Every structure is written in structure tokens, then in C-alpha cells.
Amino acid sequence: MKTFEELGVSSEIRKAIEEMGYENPMPVQEEVIPYLLGEGNDVVALAQTGTGKTAAFGLPLLQKIDVNKRVPQALILCPTRELCLQIAGDLNDYSKYIDDLKILPVYGGSSIESQIRSMKAGVHIIVATPGRLIDLIERKVAHLETVNNVVMDEADEMLNMGFTDSINSILEKVPENRNTLMFSATMSPEISRIAKTYLHNAKEITIGTKNEGSKNVTHTAYTIHARDKYAALKRIVDFYPQIYGIIFCRTRKETQEIADKLIQDGYSADSLHGELSQAQRDLVMQKFRQHHLQLLVATDVAARGLDVNDLTHVINYGLPDDTESYTHRSGRTGRAGKTGISIAIINLREKGKLREIEKIINKRFNIGQLPSGKDICQQQLIKVIDDIEKVKVDEDEIASFLPGIYRKFEWLSKEDLIKRVVSSEFNRFLDYYKNAPEIEAPNSSDRGDRGDRDFARKDRGxxxxxxxxxxxxxxxxxxxxxxxxxxxxxxxxxxxxxxxxxxxxxxxxxxxxxxxxxxxxxxxxxxxxxxxxxxxxxxxxxxxxxxxxxxxxxKSDRSGHKRSDSSRRDDDRGRKPRPSREDRGYTSSRGPKKQRQEKESTEFKESNKKDDWQQFFPNNDEGFARRKKK
Known part of the structure; x- marks a missing residue:
């Protein structure tokens, strides 16, 4: 394994990162840093979040900056405000011993006037979200003619968020002889197109396998009836007392509902979704990063660019519509060499989507069995004991109180005292799971009762x-x-x-x-x-x-008549729509077959020729034979 010195990292930067705890370069850093320190080296790097990407592109960018020229020399594009701030913060930490280096984060949701003032004062590195940077370019404040290094971090996420045109506009304003680096978790056709358009003879660096999930993440799926989804979520969370994770939901409404339920049931949780103001989002994220929350319930959009260390679990309360999004979800745990668990709670209707995800991440899911009430109580009991063992005792401060405490507890034996201390923390789970029914796992032939089908239909849509x-x-x-x-x-x-x-x-x-x-x-x-x-x-x-x-x-054509999907598509493409029922001569609300039968029945009665009934009903011989006998 090489050292940062062997990779060519300068002494000022090495001193800063060593103080941060960096010892040896991670695989993506070992691959990217020497290449980016050169000139005219474009890179497409496929790597999961949490693999050390920021240092991989940040260290060589910082080293190539000429601090004597206070003009933009490097541009980093990223999808969200949170990631923008995180990258800028990391770069400031790496450049602690580089004097007069100016790094400016540029993002929406903050005062554009202050960003304009900072831009006019002069910066070396711009870290920006595409939308706000376009605003500054249109105001003729951001000038990119001097940029010689461009990084697109989480490029696939930026494209998924609809920034393709903005990225194209920005790259057109940067000199052609720049270095360009694209970081992406997945290699989509759109990523390939942009790479071919704007990168020159790009080297493709893949850490792991293309589109593969992190090797440090274990993937587990629990198959349940849709109606039992929330109960299953609680069992999973209770089984991991030290859980610190994100619960992904598909909609803002579901996100808020699940967060509210968890809070009501006594869990340390909060929600993150698009309906929150920026101030509310910042407060939630601050609490979560400081571990004042154990669980963050979020939508994919709200969690994009979210970078939190030491996540133990990612729980998919609903599988994403875009199966590649699962890669981004699961990549938020198992970072920096640590292990993580990605859990999917699914019903029978989602098994097909699970297979699609397995193909993308090139891994198989462990099909788990929900923990029983007894299993959960055992885990929680161990946590209580561990917490008691880890309590720090201040002998001097507590000494004066001990005689009174001893007198209070002298009638209890050691065993009784231990039981009471443990039960004071443990009784909540014991009471809840004592009579709680076990959650039955559906089998492949079980279509579920009507209530379950209705719930699943509501859940899936x-x-x-x-x-x-x-x-x-x-x-x-x-x-x-x-x-x-x-x-x-x-x-x-x-x-x-x-x-x-x-x-x-x-x-x-x-x-x-x-x-x-x-x-x-x-x-x-x-x-x-x-x-x-x-x-x-x-x-x-x-x-x-x-x-x-x-x-x-x-459901209607332009004349107001009801139409089918096929006629609607014909109309949209400019072809003549299918005539309505009235245009085709049907005056009744009944179908054409029913109308024909009614007409033939009337003719039969009027003819009164019972021996000739076959000519009117050739396909119903047996039934009318019985009528003829009568």
C-alpha cells in the first residue's frame, strides 16, 4: 500500500490530513490522486459514496491552485446544498496550512447577495449547485474562463434531478483544455453521453464493479403482508438497540406519517422531506449529525447529497421506483471501511423489483425472518446491562449521598436491586411484546385477504x-x-x-x-x-x-368523448381518434354484443316461428332446446 507522500501529495496538505487521522490512502484515492496531479487527464470514476471521493479529487485540486492569482481555478459541481457545504468544509480542513486560499460554497436557499460579494472579492475554488451557479453566471458575477479543473461529484444524482441542461450550459463556459473529473455511483447512458461530449480520452476508474453496491454492506429483505409494514419496521428497529440509520420512504406524506408514528411510540426520530423549510432541514440534520436522533425518516430527494458518518443501517420502508436509487440509499452505510446493513421491507408484489435490484448491485439479498418478541427483549436487555456497565461514577460528587442511598436500599438483596434497576429501563419492551402477536410471513401461494390486497394496492398504486x-x-x-x-x-x-x-x-x-x-x-x-x-x-x-x-x-378525446389508451395516443400523435360509441351507432349504454342479442330476441318473439329459433341463436342450442320443450 502506498503512502500519501508516494502519491505526490505536498507536505502542507499531508500535515493537515494527518492531523485529521488520515494514515494510508483508500483505493479510490490511490487511483485518482496521481492521475489528477498531471495535466490533460480526464477521469470518469465509478465509486460509491463513503469511499473517500472528496479527498481523492480535493487533495490534487488544492495542490494545483496558485494562491497568488485570486481567480477561479477549480470548479466542483454537486447536486445539493448539504453536499456543497460538506465538500467546502472538507477542502478547508485539507488546506489548513495553505495560506490565503479562498474556497466559496455557492448554493440556493441562502443569500445570493453575500455570495456575490464573496465572488467579487476573489476566490480560488468554487463549490456549487448548478442552479445557483447559473444565476451567478447570468448576473455576470461568476466568470469561469480561468477554470482549469472541473469536478462533477455525484453526477448521476445531478442528472436524475434534472440538471442536464444546466450542466451543459456551465461546461460550455469553461475552457476546453481543462481537466474534467466525473464521479458517479452508476454508469448510466446519460453519464456516458456527457463523458463523450465534454471529456477527452477519459480514463475510467472503477472501484469495485460497475453499478455495484458497497462490499461492506449486507443486504437483507423481510417479506411481510403490506398491512404489517409499520409493525415490522418497529420490530427491526427494536432488535437493533444501537441503531443509527435512515428510513427511506417513497413520498413526503408517508415520510411524515411514519416519523410521527415513531415519535408517538417513543423513538428518537424526525423527518426530512421537501415540505420543510431550509431552516427546518438544517435543524433536523444538525440533530442527526450530532447523534441527538437515532432515526431519520427521509425521501430520496431530501436525502440526496446527504453525507453522515457511522450510519449502521439503511431501511427501505418502500423500494424506490428507480431501482438504481437503491445503490445510492445503501451506499450511505458501510463507509470508510466500516460495515453496514441495508434492509428492505417488502410485500409479495415487490419481489420482482427486488430481483432487479440484485442484478444492479450484483449481490443477493439475505431473506430474513422477523425477530420474535423474545429475541427483541433479549437484545434490549443486553443493551440495558451494557449501558449500566458503561456509566461513569464520580466518586467524590456522589460520596455524600451514598449513606442515605444505602439506608434506602438496605432491605433489598443484591439480586432484588439488580432486577429493579434493569426493569426500570426494560419494562417498556417487556410489556409491549409480552402479548404482541407474531407477524406472519406470507408464502408464495398466499395472495392475501382482501384487506391486505387493498392495503398493498394503496401502498403500491x-x-x-x-x-x-x-x-x-x-x-x-x-x-x-x-x-x-x-x-x-x-x-x-x-x-x-x-x-x-x-x-x-x-x-x-x-x-x-x-x-x-x-x-x-x-x-x-x-x-x-x-x-x-x-x-x-x-x-x-x-x-x-x-x-x-x-x-x-x-380519459376523453378533444371532443369530450370517452376514449381508450390507444385512441388517446393516436390523438396525441395527430392521427384520427377512434369514433365514439355514439358515432358508431350505439344508442344504448349496453355493449354491442348485448344489443345484438336483444335485437335477435325481439325478432324471435315477433316471428313466432319456434321451429326456426336456431337461425337467431346458433350458439345457444342447448338452452333454447329446453325453452322449446316448455
Whole structure:
């Protein structure tokens, strides 16, 4: 194993990182640092979060800065405010002994005026989210002509969040002879396209296997009835008393509901989702980073770029719609050589998605059995004993109180005293699980009762359910005439909105993708602007149609007649829609087969020729033979 000195890291930087506890370089650092210290070396690095990426690109960037020239020389793009601040903080720590080096984090949700002042004062390294950097470029404050090193951290996340156009615009303003480094957890087609467009003869460095999850993470799945999901979550959390983890949910509403339930049940938990203000998000994250919270319940969007050390568990309360997102979720534990556990709580309907994830991460899930009440009580009892053993006793401070304490407890034996001390902490779990029914695991032939099917349908959401959904409070639900059959997915909806709503940031809520069309929610104050901006836009040769979703949205043609999915798609593509039932001559609400039978029955009665009944009902010989006998 090489040392940082052998990799070419300068003495000033080595002194700072040694004080931080860095001893030997991690694999990604060993691969990337020497290459980036050279000139004209572009890199695409595939590595999970927590593998030492920040030091891998940060150390060579810092070493190549000429502090005598106070102009932007390096640019680091990242998806979220939290990651932006974390990278800037790490770089400041690494450069502790480099005098006069200026690093500026640039992100939304903070005063742009103060960032403008700092930018005008002169900086060497800009760490930015794409949206805010575009704002500063348009205000002619951020000048990138002198940048000679560009890093895109968590590039796949930035693309998923719809920043493709912003990244393209930024890279066009940076000199072509720059060094460019892309860090990504997964190699998607979009990552490959950007790499081919903006990188020159890029070296691909893969730590592990492409798209593979961290080797230090154990993946476990518990299959339960959908109705037992929350009870299963509590058992898992109770079985790991020292848990420090993130619980991922699919929607903001579910995130808040689960967090509220956990808090009510006495757990140290809080929520993180898009409806929280920036101040609320910062407060929650501060409590979580300081270990004042054990559990953070979050959506994928809210947790993007979240970097927290020492997570023991990641729990997937709902599997992500985009299976590659699972890689990012599980990569938040098992960092820096430590081990972690990624748990998925699934029902029978999600087994197919589990198989897809296994292919992506190139690992098999351990199919676990939920711990019994007895198992949980045993784990909690061990925790109580461990906590008592670790209590520090201040002999001097407690000495004056001990005579009174001894007198109070003199009637108790040592055994009775131990039982009481342990039970004071342990009784809550003992009482809860004493009579708690065990959670039955469904078998492959078990379709579940109707209540379970209804719960699962509500949890997963069929196309019919999605069409009938109502928008969350403060949001308006919009219809879009593009769906999965058009190769249209959630990240493209976000990108479409970002590209056509340049003047303002749009708050996007739930996105429901269906076969031939989609629904998405936006802030009700921005709904009209979104409709006006997107209507008529071209997407891969198709004209985009957006409208406020109503009860029949997506179910009628432009003349107001009900239509099928196929006719709706024909209409969207400019072909003649299928004629309505009335246009085809049906005046009854009954189907054509029923109408034909009624007509033939009437003719039969009027003809009164019972021997000729076969000519009217050739396919029902047996039934009418009985009628003829009567």
C-alpha cells in the first residue's frame, strides 16, 4: 500500500490530513490522486459514496491552485446544498496550512447577495449547485474562463434531478483544455453521453464493479403482508438497540406519517422531506449529525447529497421506483471501511423489483425472518446491562449521598436491586411484546385477504389509483400526455420543467408515471406558469400537452368523448381518434354484443316461428332446446 507522500501529495496538505487521522490512502484515492496531479487527464470514476471521493479529487485540486492569482481555478459541481457545504468544509480542513486560499460554497436557499460579494472579492475554488451557479453566471458575477479543473461529484444524482441542461450550459463556459473529473455511483447512458461530449480520452476508474453496491454492506429483505409494514419496521428497529440509520420512504406524506408514528411510540426520530423549510432541514440534520436522533425518516430527494458518518443501517420502508436509487440509499452505510446493513421491507408484489435490484448491485439479498418478541427483549436487555456497565461514577460528587442511598436500599438483596434497576429501563419492551402477536410471513401461494390486497394496492398504486389521486395540500395536480411507452421517466419530467421554467425554481411534488401519460404535482401558485410554459413544447418529435388534472383527465378525446389508451395516443400523435360509441351507432349504454342479442330476441318473439329459433341463436342450442320443450 502506498503512502500519501508516494502519491505526490505536498507536505502542507499531508500535515493537515494527518492531523485529521488520515494514515494510508483508500483505493479510490490511490487511483485518482496521481492521475489528477498531471495535466490533460480526464477521469470518469465509478465509486460509491463513503469511499473517500472528496479527498481523492480535493487533495490534487488544492495542490494545483496558485494562491497568488485570486481567480477561479477549480470548479466542483454537486447536486445539493448539504453536499456543497460538506465538500467546502472538507477542502478547508485539507488546506489548513495553505495560506490565503479562498474556497466559496455557492448554493440556493441562502443569500445570493453575500455570495456575490464573496465572488467579487476573489476566490480560488468554487463549490456549487448548478442552479445557483447559473444565476451567478447570468448576473455576470461568476466568470469561469480561468477554470482549469472541473469536478462533477455525484453526477448521476445531478442528472436524475434534472440538471442536464444546466450542466451543459456551465461546461460550455469553461475552457476546453481543462481537466474534467466525473464521479458517479452508476454508469448510466446519460453519464456516458456527457463523458463523450465534454471529456477527452477519459480514463475510467472503477472501484469495485460497475453499478455495484458497497462490499461492506449486507443486504437483507423481510417479506411481510403490506398491512404489517409499520409493525415490522418497529420490530427491526427494536432488535437493533444501537441503531443509527435512515428510513427511506417513497413520498413526503408517508415520510411524515411514519416519523410521527415513531415519535408517538417513543423513538428518537424526525423527518426530512421537501415540505420543510431550509431552516427546518438544517435543524433536523444538525440533530442527526450530532447523534441527538437515532432515526431519520427521509425521501430520496431530501436525502440526496446527504453525507453522515457511522450510519449502521439503511431501511427501505418502500423500494424506490428507480431501482438504481437503491445503490445510492445503501451506499450511505458501510463507509470508510466500516460495515453496514441495508434492509428492505417488502410485500409479495415487490419481489420482482427486488430481483432487479440484485442484478444492479450484483449481490443477493439475505431473506430474513422477523425477530420474535423474545429475541427483541433479549437484545434490549443486553443493551440495558451494557449501558449500566458503561456509566461513569464520580466518586467524590456522589460520596455524600451514598449513606442515605444505602439506608434506602438496605432491605433489598443484591439480586432484588439488580432486577429493579434493569426493569426500570426494560419494562417498556417487556410489556409491549409480552402479548404482541407474531407477524406472519406470507408464502408464495398466499395472495392475501382482501384487506391486505387493498392495503398493498394503496401502498403500491395501480394506474387507476394514480389517476384518481388528489394533490397534496398546497399543490396542484397536472396531466401530461407522455408516459413510459414514450421512454419518459421522472427525471425527464423534472428536466422538462427546469428547462422551460428558467426564471423561477419550481417546487415539484408527487410524480405518477403510467403507460401512456403521467401526472405530476407542482406548487399551486406555480401551476398556471408550468402549464403555460410546457404546453406546445416539443419532446422527441411529440407535442407536449399539459393541463390541470380533473376527474376525467386523460380519459376523453378533444371532443369530450370517452376514449381508450390507444385512441388517446393516436390523438396525441395527430392521427384520427377512434369514433365514439355514439358515432358508431350505439344508442344504448349496453355493449354491442348485448344489443345484438336483444335485437335477435325481439325478432324471435315477433316471428313466432319456434321451429326456426336456431337461425337467431346458433350458439345457444342447448338452452333454447329446453325453452322449446316448455
Amino acid at each position: 395501480t394506474d387507476r389509483d394514480k389517476s384518481a389521486r388528489k394533490a397534496e395540500n398546497g399543490y396542484t395536480r397536472l396531466f401530461l400526455n407522455l408516459g413510459k411507452m414514450d421512454g419518459f421517466y421522472a427525471n425527464q419530467i423534472i428536466e422538462l420543467i427546469n428547462r422551460n421554467m428558467k426564471k423561477q425554481r419550481t417546487n415539484i411534488g408527487r410524480i405518477d408515471l403510467m403507460k401512456n401519460f403521467s401526472f405530476f404535482e407542482v406548487d399551486e401558485k406555480q401551476a398556471n406558469s408550468v402549464v403555460e410554459s410546457l404546453n406546445g413544447v416539443n419532446f422527441n418529435g411529440r407535442k407536449v400537452i399539459v393541463e390541470v388534472a380533473g376527474e376525467n383527465t386523460g
